[in-house]
Amino acid sequence: MAQTTTTVIQDAGARVTVGIFTQMADAPAATAPSRDSAEAALAFLAEMSPDLRGAAILGSEGEILAASSGKPKRWQEDAAALFTAADAAEEAPVEQVHIATEQGEVFAIRNEGLTAVAVTDRFALASLLLFDMRSMLRELAKEAKS
């Protein structure tokens, strides 16, 4: 049963990846930030968040700008699948996602046309991490516009 559900999500993610990331709460950034600045922002986030296991930043088309592990394609697909499931839950685009499981916690946020996804240990400080992620995306978008 669980296997079937996974397949459905992946199929949906592949079909509508671009659509998912353009359904932003805020106006998308005019141009995407550079990969270097996205990587620097991600490194800064990792430094500030001791519970962080991994994270990724995606552009407005759902493309990976930076990912903390060596599997950018997986981050892209799995982030798309997460937002597909989240948007489908109430048929409205979500702004933030927080899922806590026994294995860890997942945070995702869409802001200024960009998307950030982070995975942490259990009992991470949710509001602090979401604040840092939102600030990070805001700074990246500001840099892209200037």
Next chain:
Amino acid sequence: MPAKPHRVLLDRVSAYADEAAAFMRRRRVARRPFARLYYPNGRSADHAQDTRSGAELFVAAGRLIEVAGKRPKG
């Protein structure tokens, strides 16, 4: 003989710290997995694991946790 004032203060602080520690212990034990979605209008919604939408969210989260791997030590 009444206790010295600083002892009273220390005991009170210790009692509060013990309460807080016990609260955190209970929270760790009792906290169940959850999936919470936040919308642009400020609304938030919880989705239980045994619902269809909740199950899909947990599967998607599980895959992200898998790709993130374990936290590097040190």
